[in-house]
Amino acid sequence: MARHIAHRLMISLPVLLGVLMIGFLLLQVVPTDPATVSAGPSATKADIAAIRLQMGLDQPIWLQFFKYITRVLQLDLGRSMISNRAVVDEIGFTLGPTVELMFASLIWAAPLGILLGSLAARRHGSWIDRAIMALSVMGVSVPVFWIGLMLIQHVGGAGLLPFQGRDGPLWTLAGLKSIVLPAVTLGSVFVGPVARMTRTSMLETLAADYVRTARAKGLTEWKVTMHHGLRNALIPVVTLIGLQIGFLLGGSVVTETMFAWPGVGRMAVGAITSSDFPLAQGAILILAIGFLSVNLLVDVIYAGLDPRIGSAGG
Amino acid sequence: MVKRFVATAVVTAAAALAVASPAFAQKTVTVLREIDTDKYDPQKSTSRSGGEVMYMMGDTLVNLDFDMKTLKPGLATSWSVSPDGLTYTFKLRDDVSFCSGKKMTAKDVVATYERWLDPETKGLVKWRMGDVDKVTATDDTTVEYKLKKPFSELLYQMTQYFHTIINIDQAKQLGADFGVKGFDGTGPYCFESWTPRDSTVLTKHAGYKWGPAIYDATEAQVDKVIWKIIPEENTRVTALQTDATAVSQYVPYWSLKDLIADKKLSTTKAENYFWSYFIGFKVDHELVNDVKVRQAMNLAVDQKALTEAVTFGFAEPADTMLEPGVLDFDPKLDKAKYGENTKTAEALLDEAGWKKGPDGFRYKDGKKLAPVIYGIAGQFKEVAEAVQGDLRKVGIDLQIQLFDATVAWGKLATQEFDAFGMSFPYVSAGDALNLYFRSANTPTPNRMNWKDKETDELLDKGMMATDDASRAAAYKAVQEKLHDAFVWIPLYHEPLYVVAGSKLKPIRAHGNYGCGLYKGLGIAFK
């Protein structure tokens, strides 16, 4: 167990370093001189030189990288080139809405996926199974932006639900209403994968010895499925849902952009297209770190749940 | 730092909660727009998205009527100009206070201008103040604005949001965060919160009663205005159609027909609004330094078809550089010079020595007539492609290079291109001409490299004029000169429409700096 966690941490470190390098690189490749940009349009040559010194742009690159890491550790991610706000502040604004959106999508998509998956596994080979699997493969194949476009056009356009951004936090009525369409959009691409995972996992468990024993004891098929099948199948499913946060993240960048949802993903896209490198760097950094932490957490929980993991490498 | 991070998050959540709590008795209006501003500091932001909110949060000494020509009292009840045009004396209202409750006096006016003049502030567009000698407060309600050189534009410039009077104490206290975390002005609405790229929330300024007489009301008619960023065109249009309390001037051309036809909504057009699209030439560049070539290019472009296609016919095709409704416009210009006439265009090019080669394009001394045009990606793309198609017909191979907005301004300051595409707002002929055609303003904003002594002299004359007639005469002379030199291809003059939801009264659109809601006093429920 401890070894497993240590192992996961070991993997996370180079990933973190990689993320930091990308973040650092982003600040290096600015097409226009960062000192000139941050000095503003009315700056003189002397101003720019002063800022260059102040930003440490004259130092060797490895030292700059080291300093960059130190700054990041102190949560100093620099200032946005456009708004001149601290990047950390900007992320503070956007982190909440993104987490909210992911939560609201997971909360309905994961149970629905598990339900459909176990239904398919129980009726393995029947038309229900085939229908659910067909639906789920469609779910994996549909571009998330298409679902969003259709929802905006037909549900939003009919005046049924708001779609023009976040009207408040999740626990207020206005906030709740405004999150429905984005969460439906984002969650809908998640149901399919979860259903497929559950089905495969259930089929494996249902074929296991202890389930056969349970059946032999004369338990009803439903009880067997629920008590032995689902419960044991859920461990890998829950883990995989955690690991699929990356998949969800991909969808959330698109969903946020479409629904004017003020989250990290939309900020990242906006920062990249407007060449606001410090902000882009901060957004990518926070997305990667968030993803890493969730992965790590899920992994640790999994290791706790499943005793077999203890010794196996990865 | 961690604390600060957490604190920011908590404050955001609290602010968002405050926004969300449905105050049923409150009248809330949502204004939809496309992009956010960089900051709300009148002296440091030149974006329209900053301006339109600052007009509501603050006041200027002088206001502009809907005709874009008549000056109206603002924070100043009256003013006088000395015969030499050097000293302006403003008499201020005595009943004005900032949102914070602080009373506004002549000292605040002086402090506002001193901040803008201070090199430390790194303020932008200082030319909009004229060549200031000194701004002083004679008493609490009198301000003396002294110039080193006359500046006939001054009162018009003073209606621009850059001249918004701010509470200097707050600006000093907030430092770099002024206009980011807070703004204290005397306007009909007060700054409540700003979440970048999402929304800016304004609340009614209690006790405000000094709105300009151009409106029916002198105070705000709604309790809260939420400026919301919705970048997606389609989403914005659908939102306007479904939200009864939404307002927007950022309506795409393709949707205007439906929106105007929609009986639930009210759509108004600004009677006077000056925002023009043009292509400018670098007049000293080899390919376009011949006036005949420039005229030919002008004649090749079919403004009517282009405007119809790009703006669905909602913009006005241009045959002069400036909008005919603008102050000091010269109505005597020969408009025929700019219409579409490919035959004459071909003849002019032949005359200039550019002969058609076997590939259909024109050559001279082995050089191809393939001028490079720079522009900002976005709507200009369609315009550029349409122009490219028109020029191809007369044998000119226009090379289009578009850049993202952040990179583009740097690129447009170089000498790498032969022509460039742009659009700009202006308040008067002098405003536009002084900006673009002074020799001293090369390479930017005088990207044309138009260095002409006579032009400079005329511009000086216009600027220093102390009476309207001589100012107008000088600027008209400049217009004639530029018109005949074909330094631009005027494309079209943009319209400004304001659409309001079914629960709202129609909002008369104002044209000032393209900020259709201007002071926001026209926003009211039915």
Place this chain on the structure above:
Amino acid sequence: MSDLTLDLQEGGAPRTNKPAWHRLLKDPAAMAAAIFLLLVVGAALLAPWVAPSDPYASNLRLRLCPIGGPRCPGLLLGTDQTGRDMVSRLLFGLRATLMLGFTAVAIGGGFGATLGLLAAFYRRLDTPIMRFVDVLLSFPPILFGLAIAAVIGTGLNGLVVALCITAIPSIARISRGAAQQVMHQEYMEAGRSLGLGDMRLLWRYLAANTWPVILIYMTLQLGQAILLGAALSFLGLGAQPPTAELGSMAADGRKFLTIAPHVSTLPCGLIFLLVLAFNVLGDALRDALDPQLRQ
């Protein structure tokens, strides 16, 4: 790709025996997908010859002409926002999108497959290679897209690089799993005792016996690569206008969804069908070849 991780361990030894192909031929969905893909790839390859007009020739007077509109006779699927023929743009868009997917999976997947083979063949390389793969796998694919677009700028080049990188790790894992099973086979031992060199063993024995499995997973990966590419283009980080690419066409056209829905819906639908076909075919191939899922 979603449940790839789950099946990683079960990427069995290749069995290109008859029953497998028979099973595939009897699966109507898979056959439909295969036929559809053949048609689509054919059309994409022949786009320059079969497209009725230049996909970049705009005619502003014909802009946003609806499908079968009287304004534009002869233009089967109408025109887009600058009056370009939708049929031609869809064909060229398909070509660009498929090229993107194929390039990414061929280069990224090829690199990943080689890594997997090496990891299985050389024990001492196993740990470092698989750690590297783990690191890559720890990045959500969209982040590669965002990061690369930020570093080298938006455009097709960045998109291809991002898609290549995202294809590496999962294919590497699959190929390692499959190769490990082959390593246990007797003929590998036999080959070694015959004194065959490493290169020969690697390519003639190991690679030759693992490629069918790798290929199947590449098919599944193709669908994902296309979907990711479309999403990035949609966000404005991929193909830039006027390039005809399905994702950016869908993005460009969405402004006019109300007045001309076909401009965005057609490319969207085509992306969906394309990815669906790759997924259905990939699933069927995997089921046919994977003994574990056969009941």
